[in-house]
Amino acid sequence: MCVNNFNMNVIDEVIKASEELFLEDDVENGVLEQLKDLWITKLKNANDEGHSANGTDIIVKSVLSQLDGNETDSDDSNASSSSSNEMSVAEEEEAEQLDDTEESLNSDDDLSEENLEDTDNVVICQYNKITRNRSRWTLELKNGVMTLDNKEFIFNQARGYTTW
């Protein structure tokens, strides 16, 4: 099922079921329609930002250029941050030798854990079975919505393999 169809399906169902809720709450006529319009408009804007042509199923795409770009970016930032760490440590050591004072380790030196999990490529799903054999993991997933490279995909079943 195409992602666009899936989205419209969910939207239609939600709007239909909300009719009663809106009536119960004595909401003005037309607000429900407004909700639907707002929702669809925002969805379109989100998709356009992802520069996807038309939300079809998984498209064959050469992401090598993007992949390379991402890799160089992350490599550069890693290299520069590690070299700056090394430099500051070296500077501190020099200061110690010169001043005979000790620089204690601070919690500022810790790598923030939040940055490690920061990515726009997310898979929201349910798991059937997660298994591990030594360091080899098998992930059996279902009912997933994925946002990869600003494009949306959906799946009923997915199976993945990876190594820790």
Add this chain to the structure above:
Amino acid sequence: MSYQLYRNTTLGHTLQESLDELIQYGQITPQLACKVLLQFDKSINQTLATRVRSRLTFKAGKLNTYRFCDNVWTFMLNDVEFREVQEIIKIDKVKIVACDGKNVEGEGPSKK
């Protein structure tokens, strides 16, 4: 009570933003917005379970981190290749959030 985790998708975010706008203009109450979101949880869980048929596989070069807390798995994968039939998508960093799929509809915990 259906899982609330799908609120964290584009579809979910856009709905929440739309509802927030209507609340701002005083056209609906926050309580009504809450009920709509609960309906959204139901509808998306149902549609995913019944109307979607695609299967895919993926292979990741590295499992960077894993976490299992409150029956929710969170994985960070690097160098991932998603494959559906003949089509391939390569992504260098992916986060997977997965709720327990065995307890569905009424038994599972609500999870944002």
